[in-house]
Amino acid sequence: MTPAGSETKSDVKPPLWLLAELTYRCPLQCPYCSNPLEIAKYQNELSTEEWVRVMQQARKMGAAQIGFSGGEPLVRPDLEELVQEARHLGYYTNLITSGVGMDEARVKRLKDAGLDHIQISFQASDEELNNFLGGTKTFQHKKEMARMVKAYEYPMVLNIVIHRKNIDQIRDILEMTVELEADYVELASTQYYGWSRINVDQLLPTREQLAKAEIVAKEYQERMKGKSRIIYVIPDYFENRPKPCMNGWGAIFLTIAPDGTALPCHEAGQLPIDFPNVKDVSVEEAWKDSPGFNHFRGFEWMKEPCRSCDEKEKDFGGCRCQAFMMTGDAANTDPVCDKSPNHQALLDDVERIGKLAKEESTKTTEEKPLVFRNMKNSKKFGAKETEPTT
Amino acid sequence: MTIDRVDIPEVAPTFRFQWEEVQDCYVVLYPEGMVKLSGSAGEIMKRIDGKQSIDTIIKDLETTFSENNLEDDVIKFLEVAYDTGWIRNKK
Numbered sequence: 001m002t003p004a005g006s007e008t009k010s011d012v013k014p015p016l017w018l019l020a021e022l023t024y025r026c027p028l029q030c031p032y033c034s035n036p037l038e039i040a041k042y043q044n045e046l047s048t049e050e051w052v053r054v055m056q057q058a059r060k061m062g063a064a065q066i067g068f069s070g071g072e073p074l075v076r077p078d079l080e081e082l083v084q085e086a087r088h089l090g091y092y093t094n095l096i097t098s099g100v101g102m103d104e105a106r107v108k109r110l111k112d113a114g115l116d117h118i119q120i121s122f123q124a125s126d127e128e129l130n131n132f133l134g135g136t137k138t139f140q141h142k143k144e145m146a147r148m149v150k151a152y153e154y155p156m157v158l159n160i161v162i163h164r165k166n167i168d169q170i171r172d173i174l175e176m177t178v179e180l181e182a183d184y185v186e187l188a189s190t191q192y193y194g195w196s197r198i199n200v201d202q203l204l205p206t207r208e209q210l211a212k213a214e215i216v217a218k219e220y221q222e223r224m225k226g227k228s229r230i231i232y233v234i235p236d237y238f239e240n241r242p243k244p245c246m247n248g249w250g251a252i253f254l255t256i257a258p259d260g261t262a263l264p265c266h267e268a269g270q271l272p273i274d275f276p277n278v279k280d281v282s283v284e285e286a287w288k289d290s291p292g293f294n295h296f297r298g299f300e301w302m303k304e305p306c307r308s309c310d311e312k313e314k315d316f317g318g319c320r321c322q323a324f325m326m327t328g329d330a331a332n333t334d335p336v337c338d339k340s341p342n343h344q345a346l347l348d349d350v351e352r353i354g355k356l357a358k359e360e361s362t363k364t365t366e367e368k369p370l371v372f373r374n375m376k377n378s379k380k381f382g383a384k385e386t387e388p389t390t
Numbered sequence: 391m392t393i394d395r396v397d398i399p400e401v402a403p404t405f406r407f408q409w410e411e412v413q414d415c416y417v418v419l420y421p422e423g424m425v426k427l428s429g430s431a432g433e434i435m436k437r438i439d440g441k442q443s444i445d446t447i448i449k450d451l452e453t454t455f456s457e458n459n460l461e462d463d464v465i466k467f468l469e470v471a472y473d474t475g476w477i478r479n480k481k
Contacts, residue, residue, distance in 0.1 A: 014412055016424065061412065062410070062411075062412030062413065064410060064413075064417065064419060064424050065419070065422060065423075065424065067422070090408065092406055092419035092420075092424070094421060094422055116406060116419070116421075117404075117420075117421040117422075119421065119422075153403055154404075155403075155404035155420065155421050157421050157422075183404060183421075184421060
């Protein structure tokens with residue numbers, strides 16, 4: 001049972017969200033990818049039958065949303081089959097894709113299989129930057145696919161990861177989403193995990209950039225009201241209170257990594273905690289009984305200043321992975337919180353990067369090259385443990 | 391918007407309405423989200439099928455639950471449902 005001992009099996013509410021990371025293979029090489037650095041180690045993907053079993057078990061427990069994600073989920077030739085099964089089980093089925101590997105025949109097959117929604121990611125609003133960031137020539141194809149998604153009457157979410165290299169184009173990006181008739185737009189600021197963490201010096205926007213971007217985002221939110229819902233989340237490094245990460249550990253989110261590892265979130269694999277694998281145990285056992293999923297359930301595990309904080313039920317102490325990356329102890333308060341003794345170190349780091357950005361723009365220093373997300377770099381950077389840097 | 395009792399509403403294609411056994415309620419599902427409906431909201435949504443007019447739906451609810459004057463409550467809910475885009479009028 002849990003070291004915290006605050007929850008019993010019957011207290012554990014069922015997962016609502018199943019994130020099925022079908023594969024870490026991807027034709028793109030985005031340097032801010034949220035996949036783990038160790039992608040090269042995940043060769044042993046679950047089979048179609050194993051995924052079907054996972055979907056059945058999670059649905060029976062109460063999961064209502066399923067996200068087919070990756071890597072690039074279109075790489076899996078059994079995607080249509082999995083979507084069909086998921087829909088048959090009663091899931092609301094979401095495909096989270098780069099659009100690469102998609103064509104009209106596949107959009108139609110997925111529609112016939114019962115797919116409910118497609119989210120396409122764009123790297124930028126101009127071809128050159130989009131292709132540079134993705135490490136491939138995909139921009140025109142993505143736009144074509146977005147039009148196709150609309151033509152087949154899917155609700156469409158366009159997701160654009162925002163960072164220092166593209167934040168100044170936010171108006172053009174929003175214009176593109178208007179042109180493509182997105183139903184929802186997620187301007188998702190890079191949060192610094194996985195690949196983006198090792199590229200943070202080159203990706204974190206400055207405070208000035210953020211302030212300008214926020215004004216533009218607000219303008220479009222007003223303008224597109226009723227037509228398109230625009231969500232803009234700033235990097236939490238600039239906040240004073242942490243995000244209620246995953247709405248609490250093991251509360252509603254269940255991620256299954258390509259090899260079958262069950263995780264409370266897609267970043268949690270980096271923590272020094274043992275997580276169960278659905279090849280060995282049922283989804284219910286993994287969710288309810290495994291020490292990994294119970295590790296940070298409830299509030300008993302908390303240290304000060306979280307333990308006595310009257311906001312702990314609002315934000316659950318923030319993100320365990322961020323606490324681990326920045327302080328070396330995942331049970332510490334997320335340093336984003338200004339009550340954390342490590343908050344000043346985070347502010348210092350943001351300031352250091354801000355200076356770096358200014359020096360780059362005035363060309364006083366040479367810019368460090370981005371580390372692109374690919375199997376070669378995974379073998380190089382994923383082999384060693386990431387050291388806490390603040 | 392003004393709601394006319396002859397209008398025939400349907401669930402918009404970008405939303406899905408269904409019963410969730412584990413939640414023990416009707417829900418509206420949309421990209422990466424879910425809204426749990428109250429018992430009465432569920433009863434109204436259940437009758438929105440692109441065939442019945444609002445007038446028929448109100449009368450059906452009043453008969454089923456042996457209550458009069460449900461119109462105001464139904465209209466109030468429909469306003470929210472149209473506004474959030476869950477339902478639209480069948481063309």
